[in-house]
Ligand SMILES: O=C(CO)[C@@H](O)[C@H](O)COP(=O)(O)O
């Protein structure tokens with residue numbers, strides 16, 4: 001199970017140090033939420049910020065684009081060093097083209113599904129995608145309540161078959177919800193508030209404790 005802390009819950013004045021701290025505390029990937037105030041009702045940051053934090057991330061930079069349109073910005077995020085670029089299926093009429101363009105730019109291609117979007121929306125995209133992000137909140141904000149998407153996750157896992165496609169869960173993941181999505185077939189867990197709570201750059205140990213708690217809960221180990 002990969003744990004991908006979302007820096008939306010980090011100290012925005014200290015992104016570089018926050019990325020280094022979560023990796024040192026056991027994060028597998030760093031999840032970067034890009035919001036445009038149009039596709040979602042919130043604005044976070046863009047490719048310039050991604051490029052600035054890239055040297056502070058040793059592992060995978062997982063960029064979740066909550067923007068519309070997506071296509072004009074793919075090269076900018078790839079050039080900023082994104083390893084995974086995820087676009088929402090709801091963000092435009094040509095997600096097939098978008099996924100081709102992401103791979104064409106040299107990144108892994110992810111496709112995200114809002115809670116109201118059925119698994120079948122990606123049925124014709126399975127060979128074009130490296131990751132399916134199942135939103136367990138309506139995108140736009142951290143710290144929201146988990147919406148159970150277990151049936152969708154199970155359907156996707158069966159649709160994927162033996163293809164090398166990750167199922168990532170995003171929104172409201174904590175030690176109480178991680179077992180639900182792990183059981184259903186997820187293999188990447190994004191967590192913002194549940195990772196960053198109680199810690200800081202000057203006191204990063206709680207990040208490690210929080211990551212471990214999510215990982216152990218997902219593995220069915222209850223302390
Ligand atoms: O993409 C999003 C929200 O739109 C997420 O990545 C959140 O940032 C996760 O935050 P928590 O729900 O874990 O606090």
Ligand SMILES: [Fe+2]
Pocket residue numbers: 006031032033064170190
């Ligand atoms: Fe996200």
